[in-house]
Amino acid sequence: xxxxxxxxxxxxxxxxxxxxxxxxxxxxxxxxxxxxxxxxxxxxxxxxxxxxxxxxxxxxxxxxxxxxxxxxxxxxxxxxxxxxxxxxxxxxxxxxxxxxxxxxxxxxxxxxxxxxxxxxxxxxxxxxxxxxxxxxxxxxxxxxxxxxxxxxxxxxxxxxxxxxxxxxxxxxxxxxxxxxxxxxxxxxxxxxxxxxxxxxxxxxxxxxxxxxxxxxxxxxxxxxxxxxxxxxxxxxxxxxxxxxxxxxxxxxxxxxx
Amino acid sequence: xxxxxxxxxxxxxxxxxxxxxxxxxxxxxxxxxxxxxxxxxxxxxxxxxxxxxxxxxxxxxxxxxxxxxxxxxxxxxxxxxxxxxxxxxxxxxxxxxxxxxxxxxxxxxxxxxxxxxxxxxxxxxxxxxxxxxxxxxxxxxxxxxxxxxxxxxxxxxxxxxxxxxxxxxxxxxxxxxxxxxxxxxxxxxxxxxxxxxxxxxxxxxxxxxxxxxxxxxxxxxxxxxxxxxxxxxxxxxxxxxxxxxxxxxxxxxxxxxxxxxxxxxxxxxxx
Numbered sequence: 001x002x003x004x005x006x007x008x009x010x011x012x013x014x015x016x017x018x019x020x021x022x023x024x025x026x027x028x029x030x031x032x033x034x035x036x037x038x039x040x041x042x043x044x045x046x047x048x049x050x051x052x053x054x055x056x057x058x059x060x061x062x063x064x065x066x067x068x069x070x071x072x073x074x075x076x077x078x079x080x081x082x083x084x085x086x087x088x089x090x091x092x093x094x095x096x097x098x099x100x101x102x103x104x105x106x107x108x109x110x111x112x113x114x115x116x117x118x119x120x121x122x123x124x125x126x127x128x129x130x131x132x133x134x135x136x137x138x139x140x141x142x143x144x145x146x147x148x149x150x151x152x153x154x155x156x157x158x159x160x161x162x163x164x165x166x167x168x169x170x171x172x173x174x175x176x177x178x179x180x181x182x183x184x185x186x187x188x189x190x191x192x193x194x195x196x197x198x199x200x201x202x203x204x205x206x207x208x209x210x211x212x213x214x215x216x217x218x219x220x221x222x223x224x225x226x227x228x229x230x231x232x233x234x235x236x237x238x239x240x241x242x243x244x245x246x247x248x249x250x251x252x253x254x255x256x257x
Numbered sequence: 258x259x260x261x262x263x264x265x266x267x268x269x270x271x272x273x274x275x276x277x278x279x280x281x282x283x284x285x286x287x288x289x290x291x292x293x294x295x296x297x298x299x300x301x302x303x304x305x306x307x308x309x310x311x312x313x314x315x316x317x318x319x320x321x322x323x324x325x326x327x328x329x330x331x332x333x334x335x336x337x338x339x340x341x342x343x344x345x346x347x348x349x350x351x352x353x354x355x356x357x358x359x360x361x362x363x364x365x366x367x368x369x370x371x372x373x374x375x376x377x378x379x380x381x382x383x384x385x386x387x388x389x390x391x392x393x394x395x396x397x398x399x400x401x402x403x404x405x406x407x408x409x410x411x412x413x414x415x416x417x418x419x420x421x422x423x424x425x426x427x428x429x430x431x432x433x434x435x436x437x438x439x440x441x442x443x444x445x446x447x448x449x450x451x452x453x454x455x456x457x458x459x460x461x462x463x464x465x466x467x468x469x470x471x472x473x474x475x476x477x478x479x480x481x482x483x484x485x486x487x488x489x490x491x492x493x494x495x496x497x498x499x500x501x502x503x504x505x506x507x508x509x510x511x512x513x514x515x516x517x518x519x520x521x522x523x524x525x526x527x528x
Contacts, residue, residue, distance in 0.1 A: 063399060063400060090402040102397075164397075
C-alpha cells in the first residue's frame with residue numbers, strides 16, 4: 001500500500017479559510033470553520049453525512065458562496081473574483097466528484113478531451129492524444145479510452161473522473177467521497193491512486209470522506225467536522241485519542257460494525 | 258489539537274421579506290428573468306460552441322422528421338376530409354385548397370410543429386439537463402472552467418430557435434400534400450391547380466407571421482426545457498418533474514403566444 005508523501009512545505013499555504021459560515025434556509029451547516037492547507041499536503045476532512053463537508057469544498061471551488069468568513073485559494077479570495085478570474089483559478093483546482101460526474105454522452109476520450117479543447121486551443125490533436133494517454137496510464141485505465149461511462153464499473157468511473165481533473169495539471173485536488181460505494185479492494189486502489197497523484201503531480205489535496213480506512217491511508221493530517229465546526233485536528237491517532245463520545249462513536253462504527 | 262471548547266457559532270435567524278412562499282415566487286421570477294437575459298448576453302460573444310450547435314440542430318431537426326412527416330400528412334388528410342361536408346352544403350368544395358392553405362399556413366403548421374417538438378424535444382432537453390444537474394455533470398463543467406450555460410443552454414436554445422421554423426415549413430408542406438391527396442381523390446384536382454389555389458389564398462404577411470411565430474415557439478421550447486432541466490433537483494424524481502413540466506409549461510406558453518401573435522397579426526392586417 002502506498003503511503004502519502006511527506007514532502008510538505010509548511011511555509012506555503014495554498015488554501016486559507018477563516019470563520020466560514022454557510023446556512024441552507026434555517027439550517028446552518030458550517031458555523032465558523034478555519035482551515036489551512038499547505039503545499040504538498042493531503043488533508044482529510046472527516047465527518048458524518050450532512051455535516052457540510054462537501055459544502056466546504058464547493059465553497060473553495062466557487063460552486064457555492066459562503067454566508068460569512070472567507071476562503072483564500074492560492075492567494076485569491078474566491079467570492080471576490082470576477083467570473084474570468086474565477087475560471088483562471090479553477091484551472092488550478094481539480095475537483096473529483098462523489099459520483100465521478102463523467103459526461104454520459106461522451107466516450108472516455110471525449111470526457112478527457114473536453115477541458116483540453118477549451119483551455120489549450122493551440123494544442124494539436126496529437127498532443128491532446130499524448131496527454132490523454134499519460135493520464136489514463138497514470139490511473140491505470142488506458143484500455144477504456146473508447147468506452148462510454150455507462151460501460152465502466154464504479155471504481156473505473158472514479159479513476160476516469162480523477163484522470164479528467166488531472167488533465168489540466170491542477171495544483172490543488174479536491175476529492176469528494178472518493179471511496180463511497182466501492183468495495184474494500186477497489187477503495188484501496190483509489191487510496192493508492194490519491195497518494196500516487198500527490199507524489200507524481202505534486203498536488204495539495206483536500207479529501208472529504210467518512211471512510212476511516214481511506215482517511216488513515218491518504219491523510220497527512222486529519223480534521224474532524226462536527227456540529228458545523230472542526231473539533232479535532234492532527235494525525236489519525238491524535239484525532240481519535242479523545243474521550244469525546246461523538247468522535248468515539250464515529251471510530252467504533254467504522255472499525256467495529 | 259482539541260477545538261471542542263471553542264464556540265464560534267453565529268446563530269442567524271433567516272428572515273423573509275414577505276412570506277416564505279412569496280419570497281420563493283419572486284426569487285423564481287427573478288431566476289427566470291436572469292436565465293433568459295443571460296442567453297442574450299452570451300449568444301453573441303465567443304467562445305462559440307459550433308460543433309455542439311450542429312449536433313443539437315441534428316437532434317432537434319433531423320431526428321424529429323419521421324414523427325413530423327407522419328403527423329403532418331395525417332393532419333392534412335383529416336382536416337381536409339372533415340372540412341368537406343361543411344363546404345359541400347354550399348357547393349363550395351372548390352374552395353377546399355384555399356381553406357386548407359389558410360388554416361395550415363396561418364395556424365396549424367406552426368402550432369402542430371411546436372406541440373410535437375415540445376413533446377419530443379422539450380422533454381428530452383429537460384430530462385437530459387436535469388439528469389446532468391443531479392449527477393453533478395453541470396457542476397463538473399463549471400469547475401473545469403467551462404461555461405455550462407454556453408455549452409448546454411445557448412446551443413440547445415439556438416438549435417430549437419433555428420430548427421423549429423425549418424420544421425414548420427416542412428410540416429406545412431407535408432400537411433398541404435396530405436390535403437392534396439384527399440382533394441385529388443375526391444375532386445380530381447391536379448397538383449398544379451391545387452397549389453395555385455393554395456398560394457392565391459395566402460399573403461406574404463401570412464408567411465412572415467408563421468415564420469415569426471415558429472421562431473418564438475422554438476425559442477420558448479428550448480428555453481423552457483433548458484430552464485427546467487438546469488434548475489432541477491431532488492434526484493431522479495426531479496429529472497422526471499423537469500421533463501414533465503418542460504412539456505406542460507412550453508405548451509401553455511405556446512398557446513398564449515399563438516393567441517397574442519394572432520391578435521397582433523390581425524391588427525396589422527386591418528391597418
